[in-house]
Amino acid sequence: MQKQAFFQIKKEQDKGFDFESIVPIPYVKWADYHDEVTIEFSDRIMPYLINLKTNFTQHALSELAELNSKYAIILYRWLSMNYNQYEHYHVKGGRREAQVEGYRNPTIRMRELREMTDTANEYKKFANFETRVLKEPLAEITNHTSFNVIYEKVKKGRSIESIVFHITKNQVADDISYKLDDPVYIDGKIRQEESEKDLVYEAMKSPYTKLLMEHFLLSYIDLTDTAILSGLQKNVYPLYDELKELRGxxxxxxxxxxxxxxxxxxxxxxxxxxxxxxxxxxxxIVKRQDIDHE
Incomplete structure (x- = not known):
């Protein structure tokens, strides 16, 4: 997990692109005489995992768990990063229409795709590459996640220069698309997201989160779930404060x-x-015991 959990963040600037390569798990400790494992996340990856900043790399872990092919996982991460940007800017604005559509229909050069999938020296014939790295993984993604993905090949001369992916997403039961242009809805949505971000941020700083990890009541996967963290900060940690005042x-x-x-x-x-x-x-129970003692 430590070796494979590698992120490359690509940010568009006025003059071109900035790139960041992040190893999210720099430290792991374990022993051969018990089953405890200590995992530390890099501070640089946490904003992307818990949606504190411009989070375009958070993945649906339940969907990832359904994928078996390493190429399907790699492609899903990349497609998810792009589609999350599409959803963000489609609602909130801040990008030209062509840029927004580009996130939903992202293009990647073959050289970059081979680097991303570590196939620079494998599947030299494009037909083999297409089958193993594109067709089969994308079929798996379409069958097991909320994404439906097709692609087209862009040629330069006789060779394939790049691949254009077209991403659509399965609709949830309640269609809210008619609300996306409603300023009241958008403002409420943004306020709700900002409130959740504040709760998540406080939860990540809380000593109770560390205690829950130490008692194996929270896992490292739970730390990527904003609903869990915001729910703990809002509904559980205030009660822990009460208990702390009573019993330390x-x-x-x-x-x-x-x-x-x-x-x-x-x-x-x-x-x-x-x-x-x-x-x-x-x-x-604690409060009644204290009353009885008095």
């Missing part, structure tokens, strides 16, 4: 250790709800 930080740690031992597998699918319910049930 050790009281919070003891509570987390207890619910970790009692945790059922099904609760892992909705960890924020499980933590909220647990502390809501425990706080009244």
């Amino acid at each position: 930080l050790n009281g919070v740690k003891e509570h987390l250790a207890y619910i970790r031992d009692k945790q059922d597998d099904y609760s892992k699918n909705n960890i924020a709800k499980y933590l909220k319910k647990s502390i809501e049930q425990y706080l009244p």
